[in-house]
Structures are given as C-alpha cells and as structure tokens.
Amino acid sequence: MPSYLGTIEEKYKTQKYYEEEINGVKVLRIRVPEFSKTDKKSRVKNIVSYFFGAMGATFKVGKMDYVFSISQPPILGGLLGVWGKWVKHAKYIYNIQDFNPEQVLAVGYTKNKLITDAMMWFDKFSCKRSDLVITVGRDLVETVENRFKGKKVPKTVMINNWIDENEIYPLDENNEKVQAFKKKYGLDGKFVIMYSGNIGLYYDLENLIKVVKKIKPGTKTADGREVVFAFVGAGSVLDKLVMYKESNNMDNVVFIPYQDKEDLIYSLNAGDVHWCVNAKGIKGVSCPSKYYGLAAAGKPIIGVLEEGSEVRCLIEDTKGGLCCNPGDYEQIEKDIQWFIENAGNGEVTAMGQRGHDYLIENLTREKSVKKYAEEILGC
Secondary structure, X not given: OOOOOOOOXXXXXXXXXXXXXXXXXXXXXXXXXXXXXXXXXXXXXXXXXXXXXXXXXXXXXXXXXXXXXXXXXXXXXXXXXXXXXXXXXXXXXXXXXXXXXXXXXXXXXXXXXXXXXXXXXXXXXXXXXXOEEEEOOHHHXXXXXXXXXXXXXXXXXXXXXXXXXXXXXXXXXXXXXXXXXXXXXXXXXXXXXXXXXXXXXXXXXXXXXXXXXXXXXXXXXXXOOEEEEEEEOOOOOHHHHHHHHHHOOOOOEEEEOOOOHHHHHHHHHHOOEEEEEOOOOOOOOEXXXXXXXXXXXXXXXXXXXXXXXXXXXXXXXXXXXXXEOOOOHHHHHHHHHHHHHHOOOOHHHHHHHHHHHHHHHHOOHHHHHHHHHHHHHOO
C-alpha cells in the first residue's frame, strides 16, 4: 500500500490484497500496518508484514517471464526476488538503489556484527541468484565488484535514475503558483537555499543545520535579498532539527511539509539554490536521486558528497554547482557564502542551466527506461 509517511488510506484497511490497474498494468497491493518513522518496532512490523504478504502474493499471479525486485525493504527486497524466481521459474533482475548492510553501518544504525554479517550474507546470496543486477551509479557498480573480491561477480549494469522532465522543468520566477508557494511559507522576496526530500538518517542534517546557524538571520545577498533556509519534507530527524532551530532562535529557517507530487514543480522552483547531500560513508552505497529533480528544475546545487560518487561526478562534470566532502563543515559554509555573495550575477543561474541542459541531453526518463528494457530483455 502507499505508505511513505507511515499512514494508510482508509480504502486500503479492510482486505489483505487489492487489485488495481494503472496505465494498463495490473497491480496487486498488499495491506501493511501503519508505522512511525521514529519508531523502530513499528517500522520492522510494517516491513515484515509486507515481506510475508508479498510471498503470498506470488501465488496469486500467473506465469511470469521476469521477476524484478528492488533493494527495499533492506535485504528482504532481494530475497523476495529470489523467492519469485524459484516459484515462477523466471529470470530475476535485482535493482539495487541502496546497499545494505553498508548503509546501516555507514550511519551507525546498528553495530551488532552478527546482524550485519547475516545481512551481508543474505544480500550477496540475492545478488548471486540474480540474472542481472541493475544499480544507479558508477560507484555502486564498484560496490558489487568489491563485495565479491574478484570472485565470480554477478552481471551488473549501471542505469541512472531519472525524473520525468515533462513534469518537472524550469518555471519563471513570477509564475503564479511558485509565488503562491513562496507567500504561503514566507519566502517571497527572499533568497531561498532549499533542502527538499527525506529528512532522515543518511544526510548528516543534524550537523548541517549547525553550519546554517552561522548564517545569521537578516543576512542579505549581494543583490539585497534576505537569506532563508527552507527544509521541505519529513523524516526521523525532523523533530531534532525543529528543536535546534527553536532553541537557537534561527528565524531564517523554515520547515515545510511534503508537497503533493503535482505541486513538486512549484516547490522546487521556489528554491534559488538546492542542497544535495549524503552523510560520510554513503559513497557507493546510495545515490541521492533528488539530484535529477533539481537538475530538471534548472537549479544550482550545493553538493555535500564524497569524491567519485555518481551525483558529485554529474555536478562537477556539468559545473552545475559547488561540491565538497561530507564533514568538511568549513568548506560547506564557504560554499553557502559564495552563493550569497554571487546571487544575481548570472553565474548562479548558468550553473542551473548547465545541469538542466545535460539532463535533457543524457538523463531523460525515456533514455533510462529504454536502457532498462534493453538490459532486461537481453539478460
């Protein structure tokens, strides 16, 4: 069931399975319990319920040529693919968006070696049983290779994620709905440095907001606009950020709820500069797909990403923003100051335009989906 924020619509609370059709595709949905992103037990209950429900759902569909599973839920997503391959005698494609246990180790979510070793064994098992691993960054391909240390490496290809460039694109700053969004949240007339997405564990946001604190309320850009930092989204770290803002009287920080998909174009266009960040240790483990939406909207980027990571390479190759390493808080502050000092001079706009042009040329939805079709049908 759709439950990204943990809540389930009433229409999905009465049956175990629901059959739907979306754009000609038959969809079988599995009921799961509601959960809180800050409550580990409720999240585990949600994930385990989905896992066993999905195993049962495998028997409710007919003959299959391919089984396609993603790396969510962690570890269990891969095992569902192995299960589907075995039950349906089909080819199995494992799409790895995030590597675990590498991700939980990077942020210290658990330090229990018995648990993390078991997670690694099971996920390597899923990789070995696949006919094709598709992942989303050059550095993530290296992680697959490193997992097997020169032994037989599963067939692996890299295909970039995407945004639908027909849904997200640059809008004029005077667009009526962009202006309405800005007025609603007190951003009109301001220079907006925006973070949009999951306010969760893997982005070092608790330390980044300490850097933001150094930019005092009332600070103005070179062209006279007041600087404001907007955080759009929700997640397990949000309450901590809100408390930090309030205890430090950071009147130049605004928290904004998740926007509906159809309104995302207006919120993204409301930012003058956008954060694209990962915590230290996430290189080769996860790829911040929010980059594609930022580039589609033609926005310059403050990248806090490790050298050699997929998105940092894209930003640096296109000169679409400024990048530094996670944990280099002094350089992060300097990059923020650069945008403040150069607001309105043309180069800031040009950065966003270069990222947008490269995306339209190389990273469109059509191009990436075509690559998926070619690789899957060819495996």
